[in-house]
Amino acid sequence: MTFLVLFGGSSFEHEISIVSAITLKDKIKKNNLKFLFIDKYRDFYLIEKEDMKSKYFASGEYKKAVKLEIKKGGFFYKKGLLKKEEKVDFDVAINLVHGRDGEDGKIPGMLEFFKIKAITPNTEASAISYNKVLTKAYAREIGVEIIDYEIINSPKTKFDFPIIVKPARLGSSIGVSIAKNQDELNYAFDVASEFDDLIIVEPFIEGINEYNLAGFLADEEYIFSKIEKVEKKDYLDFEKKYLDFSRKNMTLKNIDQNIELKIKENFTKIYNTIFKNALIRCDFFEKDGIIYLNEINPIPGSLANYLFDDFENKLELLADSVTLEEDIVIDYQYINKIQMAKGK
């Protein structure tokens, strides 16, 4: 099977996406990989495997690569003096554009519109996971617990300090701060405002456990990763997270069976049919045996390969089960009826 990995994008996580794609390259051994880079201007380039080095992009060298266009059925380029149109040959695309463009529904929408098979959240799944207010609204609707929160329009909150201040719409931990007092809230509010006009506040709960679980639905069966218990000294910042998914030797501690069961049950409630075609990672909190959804990551860094046993086989399973939207029969029945009525 040949995968076409889309990465880059006009996103605050553009660079993360480059590192994410480079990391993924080393995890796929049996299958073919091709790479499509979306630069900050949203131009498409077909990148040779040997050019998949971060410097190639940072230096602007990528501009010498073959330029692509998206059209119905795939990605195309002009070949030779006669500029003959050729199609990039692949079986399934992988949307690895983190943050804006990739996770806000724009690239998912294009892929679906142009009938390109892809491992990606769709537009609806993107909207739900990209906006933290919608994530919480969705979770409540399907009966998954969330941490209480408040939408704020000024640096004021009903919660006692310490609190977490977050722009509603960014991935990673960009613009996220912990505020221990009013001064810190003033500053945190300004920081978050630089990234979004929708800002939320959550209480910072001491002694809460964090668990991550990745997975997907293939042929009506859930494939789960291992559950990672996240050990943190302090709140994960952007730079730490940036290097997060390149880690190689993760030791996973044994998780209490009851907790594991509850986490998986919550995952399936969330995944539903809404996240079909996507490999997602859900980040949960646990306190006193209750599981809370923290966030849904619909395109985890390097597809959270480090959490899976035999990642490549699992990825193939998902790729094989990717479906396109069904066609709609349009037969102009109504218009013909009107025409006939007029003709009378």
Added chain:
Amino acid sequence: MTFLVLFGGSSFEHEISIVSAITLKDKIKKNNLKFLFIDKYRDFYLIEKEDMKSKYFASGEYKKAVKLEIKKGGFFYKKGLLKKEEKVDFDVAINLVHGRDGEDGKIPGMLEFFKIKAITPNTEASAISYNKVLTKAYAREIGVEIIDYEIINSPKTKFDFPIIVKPARLGSSIGVSIAKNQDELNYAFDVASEFDDLIIVEPFIEGINEYNLAGFLADEEYIFSKIEKVEKKDYLDFEKKYLDFSRKNMTLKNIDQNIELKIKENFTKIYNTIFKNALIRCDFFEKDGIIYLNEINPIPGSLANYLFDDFENKLELLADSVTLEEDIVIDYQYINKIQMAKGK
């Protein structure tokens, strides 16, 4: 100003969209109008104004029109023997693709990705209004009342009959039924299941009033339409709705001032910044002075022109205030930092 009206699409409302565009044609007099038809195969055609007749599309004659492609900055076609690439000249696009493609975020995502100014809901606004479960979840989150509902996986409900059965994701009233008893629920469930795998049930409330209000935000000011009190004998069916926006002489009764105020207040809560760039129509219910959100129509038929005084001027106001996403500065700071660390 020149508007480019996008209509058609791979949607159950494909034909509605054609009629919607033809109707809009007659409402725009001062400004230029161009038309872009998206056929059921999702190919793009530039349609001459004189060809804007329903028969032209139903007969397949449109296939003789100029084919277009979407790319960064707009829509393009090949001209002459040398196949020189030309750009369709317009100021603001109007997304008038009702239902799938237009209202589910796919076309909004493409327009935004390719930096095309458009009157359209964005991907997030589309997801919120396209899926009735998300509409309700969103409304609850922002403090707008909704009619109680239940997600059902089989023809069983906690509510007393009569009830309304709806596929969660379709526009118009396609697949929607009233069920007065268990037999009717069995049938209604089958009908709804043909259109979606997510089905909801609501109690049918006798004596409820329905009000429609359209509007938008331009330069931080809300522009409202008149409020329409909907007079219905029975639940609006697809065919009735189909002809709904071609009506010309609507008589609007005076609305109780207190109700009007509450409806407008709810509208602004819903519109927020999430629906920016869109002209939306919100359908509200009212009983005992309480306003409930029924649904958000982010692309009302013919943009609900019949509800506005001086529609064309209002449309210009919105068009002038349409904004594109802000660019993101990508400076490869992080990648360069890693490179430097490696060099040490």
